Each structure stands twice: as structure tokens, then as C-alpha cells.
Amino acid sequence: MKQVEEILKKNHLSVTGSRQKIMQLFLNSNGALAHADIEKKTGESFDRVTVYRTLQSFVEKGIIHLIPTRDNSIKYALCKDDCEAGHHHDNHVHFICDECSKTICLDDVTVPQVKLPKGFTPQHAEMVVNGICEECK
Amino acid sequence: MKQVEEILKKNHLSVTGSRQKIMQLFLNSNGALAHADIEKKTGESFDRVTVYRTLQSFVEKGIIHLIPTRDNSIKYALCKDDCEAGHHHDNHVHFICDECSKTICLDDVTVPQVKLPKGFTPQHAEMVVNGICEECK
DNA sequence: GTAACTGCAAAATATTTGCATCCTT
DNA sequence: AAGGATGCAAATATTTTGCAGTTAC
Numbered sequence: 001m002k003q004v005e006e007i008l009k010k011n012h013l014s015v016t017g018s019r020q021k022i023m024q025l026f027l028n029s030n031g032a033l034a035h036a037d038i039e040k041k042t043g044e045s046f047d048r049v050t051v052y053r054t055l056q057s058f059v060e061k062g063i064i065h066l067i068p069t070r071d072n073s074i075k076y077a078l079c080k081d082d083c084e085a086g087h088h089h090d091n092h093v094h095f096i097c098d099e100c101s102k103t104i105c106l107d108d109v110t111v112p113q114v115k116l117p118k119g120f121t122p123q124h125a126e127m128v129v130n131g132i133c134e135e136c137k
Numbered sequence: 138m139k140q141v142e143e144i145l146k147k148n149h150l151s152v153t154g155s156r157q158k159i160m161q162l163f164l165n166s167n168g169a170l171a172h173a174d175i176e177k178k179t180g181e182s183f184d185r186v187t188v189y190r191t192l193q194s195f196v197e198k199g200i201i202h203l204i205p206t207r208d209n210s211i212k213y214a215l216c217k218d219d220c221e222a223g224h225h226h227d228n229h230v231h232f233i234c235d236e237c238s239k240t241i242c243l244d245d246v247t248v249p250q251v252k253l254p255k256g257f258t259p260q261h262a263e264m265v266v267n268g269i270c271e272e273c274k
Numbered sequence: 275g276t277a278a279c280t281g282c283a284a285a286a287t288a289t290t291t292g293c294a295t296c297c298t299t
Numbered sequence: 300a301a302g303g304a305t306g307c308a309a310a311t312a313t314t315t316t317g318c319a320g321t322t323a324c
Contacts, residue, residue: 014298016304035288047306052289054304068205068265093251098260106257112249114230114264119271120243123235126265127251128205134256151323153279172313184281189314191279 003027011061018046022054023063023078032067032077032094032103067094067103068126075103093127099136140164148198155183159191160200160215169204169214169231169240204231204240205263212240230264236273 004023008015021042025033033041038051055076058064067075077094093109096102111127141160145152158179162170170178175188192213195201201215214231230246233239248264 014303016297018305048288049290049307050305057304066209068209068263071203074209093253095253095257106254109251109253111264112251114246114249114266116230116232116246116266116268117243117271119274120232120266121269121274122266123268124266126205126267127248127262128264129251129253129257129259129262131253131260132258134254137256137258151278153323155280185313186282186315187280194279 007063011063013057013061018050018054021045022051022058026064026076026078030104032075032105034073034075068128069096069103077103077105091125093129095129095131095133097133097136098130099132102133104133144200148200150194150198155187155191158182159188159195163201163213163215167241169212169242171210171212205265206233206240214240214242228262230266232266232268232270234270234273235267236269239270241270 004020004027005015007023008019013019022038025038025041035051035055038055039048042051055064058078059066059076064076064078067077069075091111093106093111095104095106097104111125114122114125116122141157141164142152144160145156150156159175162175162178172188172192175192176185179188192201195215196203196213201213204212204214206212228248230243230248232241232243234241248262251259251262253259
């Protein structure tokens, strides 16, 4: 079975054209995608609304997740490990290249613990690093 | 001279009513504010457009900065140290309370360094921690 | 007085919702 | 066949822009 189908089925989503195409986009790009990227890359082949709804259901199922960025543009990323393992652990560092502006999931770099002031209880931490990526250096 | 005026003048912005009010909001709340918060708290006393433009110029001058959040809602925060020192160093951790959903600048907690894979050069790192804050615990 | 700021109107964008139709299971 | 997904239209919401009038310096 194709990887795309597998992922969709595992998450109890029916396998439709738009979902397959969008999921394939994520699998191809090892970075993160914004809503606009997705509309562009699929060549306007389906409705803007479908993109919204597809992304939303992917997020709900935990297949992709939002990445916080410094300029607060909204990006989504699928992280290989998560999806193949079937359980979600997105506590890795995200890297955004200042040169090519790609967003990359550093699956192997986990977010370090920090000591918080008295009274604060941490639950989840997110970390985003900006700089120059592997390809642009 | 009032603190608000001082900050504005130091950053070469003319001292106007809206700027004073909005700056005061930031000084009063030790957390972060979203565009909507600002419109609400000023009691609609000035135009939505003015809020946009005021926030934009504050960001440009480095008086406030955007905080990346997990849900990508846009929040702005002014951080005391930065402004009083006149130079910007927003490399501290931000805390978002899951209970009261306030965003707090932990000025004393600096973002830890992480080891990146070969080829990646870090320039700036941002960290956001979710959990329960001091007041809600 | 001049340059910068504000508010209004309106344009441009982005996002959400309802509903009829079509596709997947 | 039944439920879910899609696409279109339209309603909302958000952000940007132009311009005339006002204010700060």
C-alpha cells in the first residue's frame, strides 16, 4: 500500500484525491508548508476551502502540527517519526533558515528543559531556532 | 517625565494619544497582548487601523516584539528590561498559562543553547513553554 | 510650517459556514 | 446505502491602502 494511503487509513480518514495530494506534498518537502504553499504547489487543482478543511482534519488527527514562527506566519509540518510510529511527539526543535526561509523539523534535537521561576509548572515546550541551514551555508 | 513618554521619545516616535494609551496598556499588563485585547481594553476609543499602525511602528522600533504561540495567535509583548536598557534582547523564555491563557515574559529565564546537526548555524532561538502559571497553581 | 499621525472609507485578503452534489467505504 | 468529503456561493473577519484633516514638534 502506498505510504500516503497508509497514513490516512491509520488515522481513520477516507482516502480522497485532495488528501492524498496534500499528504504527498508534506512527504516530499522535508520542511514545513504554509497554507499558501499548498495552494500554489497543487496548481489550484482544488478549492481553497478544501485545503482549509484538509489541513484542519490533519491537525485534529495529529498527523501534522502547527509550527510557531517568529513572524507568526502559520506553518504546518508533518514529522516523519511521529507518523510512522503512530503516536505524536512533536517535542523537537524547529529550524527556520534566514536564507531560504525553509522550516525544517530537527527530529533528533529535543527541546531542552528549562528551570522556571517558583510557581510555574511546565507542561509543554516549543523551540524555534533561526539561522542558516545545511543547504545554504 | 512619564515613563510612557520617555519610551516613545527614546525611540524617536512622536508622543500621541493613541501611542501613549497603547504603551500604557503594555506597561500595565506584565503579559502579552493580542491585537484584539488592545482594541477591547481601550474601549474602542480609537480606530482599528490606528492600532495596527501603532503596533507596527512599535515593532519596527523594537519596543515590542511578536511572541510565537503554539496556536499561532499573534501576541505582542514589551519586555521591561529591554526597554529600560534601550537595547533589545528578547532571548528570554515566554510562558503561556493553559489555565488563564496569559502570556508572561520570563525575563530571567534565558533560552538555552541546543546542539544542532552538522551544517546548521544558529542565529536566534525562541522558546515558548505552556503550563500552569504562578497565579493559577 | 512641516512632517508625521489619525480616522474614515474602501479595497484586498483570509477564513468560515451552509448546502447541494459527489465519492468512499 | 450512508456518511463523509468536496466545491461553490456567500457571509465574516482580518489586514492594508489612500487620502483628507489634525496634531506634534
